[in-house]
Amino acid sequence: MSHYPASTIESKWQKRWEESGLFRTKEKPKRKYYNLVMFAYPSGDLHMGHCKNYVIGDAITRYKRRQGYDVLHPFGWDAFGLPAENAAIQRGIHPKEWTFQNIEISRQGLKRLGISYDWDREVITCLPDYYRWTQWMFLLLYKNGLAYRKEAYVNFCPGCQTVLANEQVEEGRCYRCQTLITKRRLTQWFFKITAYAERLLRDIDRLEGWPESVKIMQRNWIGRSEGCLIKFPIVGDDEELSVFTTRADTIYGVTFMAVAPEHPLIDRISDPKITKFAERVRATPDYLRAGGKDGIKTGLFAQNPLTGERIPIWVTDYVLATYGTGAVMGVPAHDERDYEFARLKGLPIRKVIEGDAEGAYTGEGRMINSGPFTGMDSESGRKAIARKLKEIGMGGATVEYRLRDWLISRQRYWGAPIPMIHCPSCGIVPVPEADLPVLLPEGKIDFLPKGRSPLEACSEFITTTCPKCGGEAKRDPDTMDTFVCSSWYFLRYLDPRNDKEFCAYDRAKDWLPIDQYIGGIEHATGHLIYFRFLTKVLYDQGLIPVDEPALNLFTQGMILKNGEKMSASRGNTVPLNRFLDEHGADVARINILFAAPPENDMEWTDEGVIGAERFLNRVYRLVSENKDRIPAEPSEYQPDSERAKELYIAVNQTIKKVTDDLDRFKFNTAVAAIMELVNRIYLYPEKDDPVFGIAINRVIHLLSPLAPHLADELWSMIGGEGFLIEKGWIGYDPDFLETELRTYVVQINGRLRGKVEARKGADEETIRNLALKDPKVKRFITGKEIVKTIFVPDKLINFVLR
RNA sequence: GCCGGGAUGGCGGAAUUGGUAGACGCAGCGGACUUAAAAUCCGCUUCCCACUUGUGGGAGUGCCGGUUCGAGUCCGGCUCCCGGCACCA
Structure with missing residues (x-):
């Protein structure tokens, strides 16, 4: 195949774009468009699998620029995190050095792809200039009671030797290394995201430009559940056993109480049999606990607050410590799990709702055997019972969420140190803002993970003085979850060199909210909740003008090779640099945009590359063979023959179609429409007819957001001035959209x-x-x-x- | 199990509001150019049947049924695939 000279063209235009500062953002936007692609972990082996969101983001940026928007299109690096440390362990290279090498390689790759980032605003989360403000965010949350320390059973990854947030456990395994998660009882820092559960849920309704699937995932993740809190007094004790239930209407059917082995009540029991059982279950990973049913009598009894009935309390392996109160009322007649447990242990089963079912009847119905509530339907019964419980001070209606507080401590080195000091006399003291950043020490560190932070053994870091009393104290040895860094990076782009604030309010006002956010759907219940949470906190503090960060979200599919996600470990990557050497950036871009709708996963194939390359060659040939016939700035045109009119109509239809398609992210059909027009132009017999040149001119314009190097080259070949990104987007002639x-x-x-x-x-x-x-x-x-x-x-x- | 999304030629996919199913690309077939090949350009290309060989007929968008003049599109029931959650009380 004879190629158009892609690499010559591409390096030429990349150089010109850079020299003219073409992608530098306007300081004061008139018509702003904040176009954000999710920043990246600098992995060092940049391959095609990484490129889809950059290509989409770039096409949108160039298109919006041509529509007259002042576009902010920044990029940066989510530069803290485990792979850097693993590289340090395996290859003896410092995480910082490894990270910066990778950033350099990746940045060059993105430049070679011709992505229009404003590199002047690049942020790198592992630089003190950045993580200083991550630490500042921590202190802000702390001051507002939203960062707190507690002892809890937490997810621990034996592979990474660190704790993890709920969002980082997938099917019982670590999201990074797939090691099975175990539980550990540790004192850790949490962000009180549950305080925002209701708002995070409610405001999903305002995210009109988000995919329905992501909104549903977030709603499920937050998991709002309306129910009733019921206090069961413990017999012979001042304490009560509180439970949460959505079926208060079944309270007359309670025949036992079940508590999780983590429940504080267990600590008060000294019977070694019970303690042993609880310990054994606690040590069992969640994934092994799931589905099982076992339990042991505590010997304690609770009293039904409505009937006064004495009910045995059991410790069980099936009650979750982390949901509700960690205890449930056992209603075997109307709950499958309770039924299974009761059958196993020979506990009584008492029907209180009419209805037929094998085993437990879990539906609603008329209440029976329920004292004064007998005869009510489930729904009114629940209301009446909640009212009654409230009246007698034994509970009442309440709402529970599945969402848990965000565990942000990590026992790893390569992260932002938690800016807290432990003083033997003053307790836990925040580092004064003026002392930020708390710098990560760069001397000799033993990175080998041992379940404790490597920083703990680094005395130059750990030993400090208490800001309050001046006495000797210790720093918190843990670093923050990297999702903290990534929950506010979109703000730093707005004011990246500010050393007084994370971002000046006026800058935030100029640019927020994000007009278009583009990234992978894998962040649906992690990053995309965290960054909404932090936005709301900052909004509540009056620091930014919006309480939702992004109005529109686009989640692109993955690029697959042989049906699988590209990754170095699978050995199925298409390395970027080699591809660019052989085919060029525009071929890569057209292939990515054309092969499948952008929200779908796409299979990277040699055949797809051939198609993209053939198309661009065809366009190049068309222009280079007819240079002198193509006007750079066509004047008013009226077709003077049927044939000319037909082609002219096709041109206008194509402009309209491509415009509509780009508005709706339908890049694949936009490319198809341009191909179709090119095919028609090839078949047009009269090359000296003005419409022929005009049509080609329009093709160059339409291609400019998608294959920008080639478009600028062709533009200059026909005598066009400047760069296409600076020209207004082309319109169509509405009088020539339809054939007679x-x-x-x-x-x-x-x-x-x-x-x-x-x-x-x-x-x-x-x-x-x-x-x-x-x-x-x-x-x-x-x-x-x-x-x-x-x-x-x-x-x-x-x-x-x- | 629950909650989403999906199923269209040999393949990736198109069909904006119920109105010509299969745009565009790949692969395949035929032709032109060439000493030849590659590249390029042009044409054909859902399947089945018929013959007069370019025309006619039939079937066809996972399966079964319905609504409608008309269904890939709407409704009911199912099958399979993908994703999320998963003892959430």
Whole structure:
């Protein structure tokens, strides 16, 4: 295949773009458009699998620029995190050095792809200039009671030797290394995201430009559940056992109480049999606990607050410590799990809701055996019982969420140190803001993970003085979850060199909210909740003007190779640099945009590359062979022949189609439309007809957001000035969108039987007469009666026969 | 199990509001150019049947049924695939 000189063209234009500062953001936007792609972990082996969101983001940026927006299109690096430390352990290279090498490689790759980032605003989360403000965020949350320390059973990854947030456990495994998660009882820092659960849930309704799937995932993740808190007094004790239930209407059917082995009540029992059982279950990973049913009597009894009945309390392995109160009321007749447990342990089963089912009847119905509530339906029974419980001070209606507080401590080195000091006399003291950043020590560190932070053994870091009393104290040895760094990076782009604030309010006002956010759907219940949370906190503090960060979200699919996600460990990557050497950036871009709708996963194939390359070659040839016939700035045009008019209409239709498609992220059909036009131009016989040159000129324009290097090259070949990104987006001539003559479909009983040509806007009579003249139609109609005629203007006529 | 999303030629996919199913690309077939090949350009290309060989007929968008003059599109029931959650009380 003869190639157009892609690499010459691409390096030439990349150099020119850079020299002219083409992608530098306007300081004061008039018509702002904040276009944000999720920043990246600098992995060092940049391959095609990484490129899809950059290519999409770039196409949108260039298109919006041409529509007259002042676009902010920044990029940065989510630069803290485990792989850097693992590299340090395996290869003896310092995480910082490894990270910066990778950033350099990746940045070059993105430049070679021709992505229009404003590199002046690059942020790198592992630089003190950045993590200083991550630490500042921590202190802000702390001051507002939203960062706190507690002892809890937490997810621990034996592979990474660190604790993890709920969002980082997938099917019982670590999201990074897939090691099975175990539980550990540790004192850790949490962010009180649950305080925002209701707002995070409610405001999902305002995210009109988000994919429905992401919104549903977030709603489920937050997991709002309306129910009732019920206090069961413990017999012979001042304490009560509180439970949460959505089925208060079944309270007369309680035959046992079940508590999680982590429940504080267990600590007060000294029976070694019970303690041993609880310990054993606690040590069992969640994934092994799931589904099982076992338990042991505590010997304690609770009292039903409505009936006064004595009910045995059991420790069980099936009650979750982390949901509700860590205890449930056991209603075997109406809950499958309680039923299973009761059958196993021979506990009584008491029906209190009418209804038939094998095992437990979990539906609603008329209440029976329920004292004064007997005869009510479930729903009114629940209300009445909640009211009653509230009246007697034993509970009442309440709302629970599945969402847990965000555990942000990590026992790793390569992260932002938690800016807290532990003083033997003053307790936990925050580092004064003026002392930020708390710098990560760069001396000799033993990175080998041991379940404790490597920083703990680094005395130059750990030993400090208490800001309050001046006495000797210790720093918190843990670093923050990298999702803390990534929950506010979109703000730093707005004011990246500010050393007084994380971002000046005016800058935030200029640019927020994000107009378009582009990234992977894998962040649906992690990053995309965290960054909404932090936005709300900052908004509540009056620090930014919006309480939702992004109005529109686009989640792109993955690029696959051989049906699998590209990754170095699978050995199925298409390395970026080699591909760019062989085919060029525009071929990569067109292939990515054309092969599948952007929200779908796409398979990277050699055949796809061939198609993209052939197309761009065809365009290049068209322009280079007809340079002198193509005007850079076409003047007013009126077609002077039927043929010319047809092509001119196709040109205008294509402009409209591509414009509409780009507005809706339908890059694949936009490319197809341009291909179609190019095919038509190739078939146009009269090369000296002005419409021929005009059509090619329009192709160059339409291609500019998608294959920008080639477009600028062709633009200069035809004598165009400057860069296409600076030109206004081309419009279409509404007078030439439709052909005068069109094909009307003739149907008989809804089946296609013929076609007739007629003028646009022809009336039913005309079409009917034409249709009835058609010999084929005639044949079908002969001997039958037309009982009804359906006429759709400009489209079809349908005869209903009997 | 629950909650989403999906199923269209040999393949990726298109069809904006119920109105010509299969745009565009790949692969395949045929032709032109060439000493030849590659590249390029042009044409054909859902399946089945018929013959007069370019025309006619039939079937067809996972399966079964419905609504409608007309269904890939709407409704009911199912099958399979993908994603999320998963003892959430």
